[in-house]
Amino acid sequence: MTEQTQAVENSSPSSGPSIIRIITGIFGHFLVKRFLFFLFVVWLASTVIFIIPRLSGQDPVKEKLLLEAQRGGAMQTGLDAMAKHYQKRFGLDQPIWIQYSNFLNDLAHLNLGVSIAFFPRTVNDIVFESLIWTLGLMGTVTLLAFVLGTLAGAILGWPRRPGWIQYVFMPLLTLAAIPQYLLAMILIFIFAFKLGWLPLFGGYAAGTLPELSFAFFIDVIKHAILPAFAILFSVVGFWAIGMRGMMINMQGEDYMIQADAKGLKGSRIFMRYAVRNALLPQVTGLALVLGTIVTGQVLVERVFSYPGIGDILFQAIRLSDFFVIRGIVIVIILGIAGATFLLDVLYPLLDPRIKVGKS
Amino acid sequence: MTESVTTPKPIDPTESDGWNQFNTDRVQPIKRYALRNPSLIWGCGLVFFLMLFVGVGHVVWDTEQFRPLSTPTRLAPTLSHAIVKGGELTGEVKPFPFGTDTAGRDLLAVAILGTPLTLRIGIIAGFTSIILGTVAAFVAAYYRGWLDGAIRSVVDVGLAMPGLLILILVRINIGRELSVDEMGLALGLVGWVFPARTIRAQVLVMREQAYVELSRLSGTSGMGIIFKEMLPNLIPYITASLVGSVAGAILASIGLEAIGLGNFSTPTLGMTIFFNIQFSSITLGMWWWWLPPLVAIVIVFLGLFLISSGLDEWSNPRLRKRV
Numbered sequence: 001m002t003e004q005t006q007a008v009e010n011s012s013p014s015s016g017p018s019i020i021r022i023i024t025g026i027f028g029h030f031l032v033k034r035f036l037f038f039l040f041v042v043w044l045a046s047t048v049i050f051i052i053p054r055l056s057g058q059d060p061v062k063e064k065l066l067l068e069a070q071r072g073g074a075m076q077t078g079l080d081a082m083a084k085h086y087q088k089r090f091g092l093d094q095p096i097w098i099q100y101s102n103f104l105n106d107l108a109h110l111n112l113g114v115s116i117a118f119f120p121r122t123v124n125d126i127v128f129e130s131l132i133w134t135l136g137l138m139g140t141v142t143l144l145a146f147v148l149g150t151l152a153g154a155i156l157g158w159p160r161r162p163g164w165i166q167y168v169f170m171p172l173l174t175l176a177a178i179p180q181y182l183l184a185m186i187l188i189f190i191f192a193f194k195l196g197w198l199p200l201f202g203g204y205a206a207g208t209l210p211e212l213s214f215a216f217f218i219d220v221i222k223h224a225i226l227p228a229f230a231i232l233f234s235v236v237g238f239w240a241i242g243m244r245g246m247m248i249n250m251q252g253e254d255y256m257i258q259a260d261a262k263g264l265k266g267s268r269i270f271m272r273y274a275v276r277n278a279l280l281p282q283v284t285g286l287a288l289v290l291g292t293i294v295t296g297q298v299l300v301e302r303v304f305s306y307p308g309i310g311d312i313l314f315q316a317i318r319l320s321d322f323f324v325i326r327g328i329v330i331v332i333i334l335g336i337a338g339a340t341f342l343l344d345v346l347y348p349l350l351d352p353r354i355k356v357g358k359s
Numbered sequence: 360m361t362e363s364v365t366t367p368k369p370i371d372p373t374e375s376d377g378w379n380q381f382n383t384d385r386v387q388p389i390k391r392y393a394l395r396n397p398s399l400i401w402g403c404g405l406v407f408f409l410m411l412f413v414g415v416g417h418v419v420w421d422t423e424q425f426r427p428l429s430t431p432t433r434l435a436p437t438l439s440h441a442i443v444k445g446g447e448l449t450g451e452v453k454p455f456p457f458g459t460d461t462a463g464r465d466l467l468a469v470a471i472l473g474t475p476l477t478l479r480i481g482i483i484a485g486f487t488s489i490i491l492g493t494v495a496a497f498v499a500a501y502y503r504g505w506l507d508g509a510i511r512s513v514v515d516v517g518l519a520m521p522g523l524l525i526l527i528l529v530r531i532n533i534g535r536e537l538s539v540d541e542m543g544l545a546l547g548l549v550g551w552v553f554p555a556r557t558i559r560a561q562v563l564v565m566r567e568q569a570y571v572e573l574s575r576l577s578g579t580s581g582m583g584i585i586f587k588e589m590l591p592n593l594i595p596y597i598t599a600s601l602v603g604s605v606a607g608a609i610l611a612s613i614g615l616e617a618i619g620l621g622n623f624s625t626p627t628l629g630m631t632i633f634f635n636i637q638f639s640s641i642t643l644g645m646w647w648w649w650l651p652p653l654v655a656i657v658i659v660f661l662g663l664f665l666i667s668s669g670l671d672e673w674s675n676p677r678l679r680k681r682v
Contacts, residue, residue, distance in 0.1 A: 177664035
């Protein structure tokens with residue numbers, strides 16, 4: 001960016017065209033382009049989310065209120081207030097473009113609406129409370145899986161590895177073919193039900209309240225081990241398979257032969273020549289599978305009743321709490337789009353062949 | 360019409376007797392290739408084994424017992440007829456080799472019916488997404504221009520939005536349960552972006568190849584090049600991504616069902632998993648409830664995974680070097 005703007009300033013002293021060129025330069029800039037695409041994804045996704053309920057011709061709020069009225073449960077008391085609240089909140093009698101702009105405006109302020117099932121609580125409250133659990137678990141696991149899987153794949157794709165490694169890692173790779181939530185069930189059965197080493201479900205021991213103490217921290221770790229491993233195993237396999245393929249493709253390359261001919265140490269060729277180059281497509285892969293990892297985790301959380309957004313999503317579906325479901329979908333899409341944007345921004349740092357600023 | 364210019368092989372009357380000739384011409388190379396590509400064979404074998412179980416099951420077992428309340432509840436798997444309580448014979452029932460669940464379903468019947476239903480979702484979704492994806496990929500990569508830009512941005516946006524989440528929203532708004540075929544179709548409609556992206560990349564590489572160039576110079580139309588030159592060469596790759604799509608769709612369908620959005624009246628593997636989670640069969644110690652669907656799903660995924668890596672090896676010969 002700096003190089004480009006400098007070049008622009010040097011070449012054109014006259015102010016008129018240079019401003020246009022700076023503007024086109026900015027819009028042609030890699031980062032700006034990527035950011036615009038990020039906004040585009042978010043906008044399109046929210047539009048789809050806005051349109052879907054209108055297409056089906058059903059009103060989730062009315063449906064829910066009707067359902068509750070039929071059940072005649074404890075919800076009866078809040079019905080009037082709720083109905084009024086929604087009428088005012090969404091201006092349902094207003095034309096559709098005003099509803100649409102209201103919706104976008106709310107989103108821009110990260111206002112996800114109000115829960116139907118837990119009426120006075122906002123969706124923001126519910127979602128962000130559980131998001132901490134999900135992000136904590138997922139962040140650790142994804143990072144760990146990326147490192148471990150890439151390393152395993154690199155070793156597997158390396159022709160000069162010891163022979164026994166294949167027999168250790170190959171069975172691990174087949175785990176990539178097993179859905180995470182099934183692995184979760186198997187792990188629960190073995191380590192929680194049969195052996196009783198780890199807790200069966202939840203994010204912390206039932207009856208305790210989240211607090212900042214060492215004992216609670218240990219408890220949280222204990223509860224996180226099984227869900228973490230359920231996700232870790234299958235994701236590790238994914239990375240290892242991709243990396244192995246890249247390493248095999250790398251073998252015939254000229255620079256590999258040259259490094260070999262120079263008499264470099266095997267470890268140096270491995271790390272600096274093979275792994276360094278095979279790593280790049282892996283990073284792109286991370287952006288592609290992020291969605292799968294998130295949805296996989298949502299289901300693992302469901303199996304473990306882990307207090308993350310997966311469990312909230314299940315509860316919301318059970319209670320047909322449309323706004324919480326919508327809120328979770330929006331948050332996940334925002335998260336994935338944001339992470340992809342970040343990866344794209346970081347990519348040029350890893351790959352010097354890509355020049356930032358060139359369109 | 361131009362006549363074939365290849366000279367026919369001189370026919371040796373002693374050798375050309377039907378099957379033997381066919382055997383050496385056709386079967387031998389396949390056999391030799393199969394030995395070189397064991398993962399393809401293992402994968403096909405696993406899926407075949409599962410289909411065999413389903414086929415034999417439909418013939419010999421009463422599959423109507425998949426309905427709730429058709430059997431005594433919570434029976435552990437047994438082959439004996441007697442119900443023994445406290446050391447006393449209290450009654451006689453049909454044997455249930457896979458046991459029954461808390462709602463009184465015969466789990467063997469559920470396994471026999473559920474496995475093909477789940478595969479059906481996967482196959483419908485897989486074909487839908489591959490056909491859509493291939494068409495989009497060819498249109499984008501062959502004709503380029505604004506069409507390519509439009510398709511690419513739709514694909515990029517689609518990749519950023521997990522299909523499962525969109526399906527959850529759609530399903531919630533439809534407000535009724537989807538049938539097996541509808542779910543397959545819905546999964547296919549959101550799942551085409553990934554094959555579209557990967558196939559597009561393949562077509563882009565291919566259209567620069569010498570034989571495509573030659574075909575274009577000799578006046579073949581765009582459609583002709585696509586159907587006669589490119590598509591046949593991409594068949595192994597497309598088949599591999601079809602298998603991947605089927606696996607992905609099955610994964611997503613089970614996910615959708617596990618989270619409570621399945622069809623409660625069809626005994627698919629995913630619904631069985633849902634009931635297992637719902638009634639916490641693991642903590643009840645009812646291993647016979649969760650084990651069969653789990654084993655079936657693992658066999659399906661392992662089989663598809665092996666088939667797709669076998670096909671990968673076929674379409675990408677570079678992978679054949681040292682595995």
